Amino acid sequence: MLKKAAIIICVVIIGFAGLRQISQSMDQATRYDQQMDAQRQDILSKRQELVDQLQTVEAKPNPSDHDRWLMAHLTKSIEGLDKVIGTVDAGQQRMARQSFRTWAGLGGVFLGLATFALVFAYRPDSQLSAEDRALLQHPLSQTDGIRLDPQSYQSEAAPVSSGANFVTGRIRQQDIATLRIQGGRMMKAFAAAFIMGPVTYLGIDGYYLLTDVLNRGMEAEFSSVLDSLVMMASFGLGAILILNAGGPAITVDRQAQVFRVAGKQSDIPFGDVASLQFNDILVTGKYTHQNHQIQLNLKNGQSLSLLNHAGKEQMQADLIRLARFTGLPIAVPAV
Structure with missing residues (x-):
């Protein structure tokens, strides 16, 4: 219960921090738009003055050489102001895109975190199913379909690559002839929370790139999508490592x-x-975890870790499930 409360509190804190960042981003975008709008209005006002002057000069029946020079100068100045207006509009568009990208990306992160918190709080892997409870009703020596083998017991556990203080995976039946170690719901939710933000960024950048390509062809900017792809690859690798934790x-x-x-x-x-x-x-390292393990004892004296995590009852239920499925005995210490 304490762990659940801590996770929920952390998610709430992160949520408030993210909302504050979104609010600051919106304020910044609003101030930028106001500044750009004021600048645009000044430029439009100046442009209109030049247009009025140009129309006045062009209305003369017999323009002098100076008038013709002035018309050319005014036309060039108006074209220059049009370019400035285009630059201002492009800047506002980039700012709007960046703001939307930030808001949507943070929204994706919060959605992933909320999913993780809900799974952890309401559908934890530590909760035993009815099948698990049925498998654990009796000691191993009294469980149907289980053979015990003290002769093959190994005093040293098989080495593990990592440890965790929660249930990272379960052994589940895929079909009548197949069992498979599957990542726990919390690991999947954690991986989803880890990658949701980069996926959102990539989707938004991909949409903007497609729009630019349709409008501008190959002159469109690809830098944002490339940055998103690099971020997606990095976080995707992290998500794969998360899903593979536990064995x-x-x-x-x-x-x-x-x-x-x-x-x-x-x-x-x-x-x-x-x-x-x-x-x-x-399991020792940066952190120390009390874990439980299912290992294969091979006839050549070697051993292999199949699964390790912190859920003792879940591991014991999976051990019985695996022993019944394969018909292999379970090694126990000699009495």
């Missing part, structure tokens, strides 16, 4: 009788696996 991507194929591990060239046949094992581990 490698693994598929369990009962029909082919193999474990398919992402990053490994060859599959691991069921016949090469001695047992499954549940471990309590301490």
Whole structure:
């Protein structure tokens, strides 16, 4: 409950900070528009004066050489003011685009954060399903379909790449012959919150680029879209790392009788696996987390971490689910 409250408070603080930034951006855009409008009106007033002078000179029945020089000078001055007006209009358009881009991008970030907060508060991965509770009703020794194997128990846990203080993934059945480790709802919501802003920026810049290309052809500016693509690539990589937290991507194929591990060239046949094992581990680094782990004990003495996170009951339920699905025994310490 305390963790939920802390997450919600952080999201609220970020939301207020973002709204304040949007308000400041709107004030800045309004002041800029007012300044540009005043400047534009001054230029239009000056232009009208020059047009009136030009019309007066052109109305003379017999213009002198000086009149013809003055008409050419006034025409050139009017054309120069037209260019200035075009520059002012383009500046206002760029400012309007930048303001809208900022507001929409922040809106995307807030939407992602709100989704993350709602998932964390109301649909946490730590909540056990009815199936999970049914699997955990009895000790392993009294659970149907479970074989225990003290002989293959390994005292040292398989190495892990990272740790977390929440549930990062679950083992779910894809179809009748396949199990797969899937990222938890919170990890997916966190990845979505992480990438929502860059996606919004890229969409807006892409729309503006398409509009410019249709109006100006290849003279359109591509710099904003390129910047958005770079940001999208950076945040996209971060989102992929978030989704892959907690262990490698693994598929369990009962029909082919193999474990398919992402990053490994060859599959691991069921016949090469001695047992499954549940471990309590301490993941150290910048932060220290108490984690729980499902590992494969191979018959050649090696081991592989399938999944690790902070949810003990979730991990135990997934261990039973995996053991029943594969028919492999669960290694336990000898009594």
